[in-house]
Amino acid sequence: MIGDAAQGHWDGVYSHKPEAERSWSESVPAASLELIAAAGVQPDDAIVDVGGGASRLVDALLERKFTDLTVLDLSSSALEQAAARLGAQAAGVDWLAADIRQWRPERQYRLWHDRALFHFLTEEQQRSAYRETLRHAMLSGGFAIIATFAQDGPERCSGLPVCRYAPPTLAEAVGPDFSLIESRRVEHHTPWGSIQPFLYGLFQRV
Template structure:
């Protein structure tokens, strides 16, 4: 099944609050974005943002140039419905991150729980090509994946688990690792999942 079909089926079957990755408050993402120091009017993209509340918090926090990209139109529709009129201040892109051809540069690229689905080296290379097209030197990259002691699957799909050094090796020498941290996420069903978060700067 193509990612688009899989993810549209997932978001059509359940409400966002019932999905394993749901966070009422994306605390670590928000902290890392604040620590990146990007200006409130700088362009930020949340790749695979789905129906995450990160966009709500960024808009409420005064960020004015937020883009959310996701392969699932159903996920984007859920986020837009929740935001109501505030959705008009956000750019929404329905696209596969591995085929994304950015039409502008971003000061910050954020990804929570998307890169880890790329189990094929060619897909990781394609994703990282898009990152390099999107980010000029100095721009920042935040990626959160399942940690080495995290689950082997998410949403029924296999994942690749990373620690900070493994992720740094994967994104390559063009990115300097600035900080990393772990998170124990509790799913709505009460299951604990171990995540790794890394913040990089494009050299």
């Protein structure tokens, strides 16, 4: 799925399915917060959550006094929901409605966070465009947390096919500009109690 079709798909999902009916929802993004702490990122470091959707990661980072936060997503409906939830605090966040494959960041970030966007890029051309954006966006020595379904995770998410990864295949897909410094298997419990195995990789720009 490309361009407008993908945007229409995700806008439809966020407009029609409440948070409790989206398999990827999590009330506390615990694994992401642990890896952000492990990266040693400071509260004034720039963080971008790509494919952030309506995730509560931004809420948790604001609570921890992070001050330079950007959330990017293809779906403006998702971003509007997150901003509405945050109320006045939303004014302190940069909200970007963009396709990660075409986005050309105007600045650089110390930490890139992606939970469950990269695995939708099932063609090498799409992953190559993602890597190009990642290279533009990252400060030298910066960190990237990329979470995908694990090798035994579901084959589809939100009705779309995904690629599933083990640590070496994720490292290969992210490319030689980044070294994998930690990986974790995390069992995500969907809002209705089923388990989805994820792989979280913490990378550092070489």
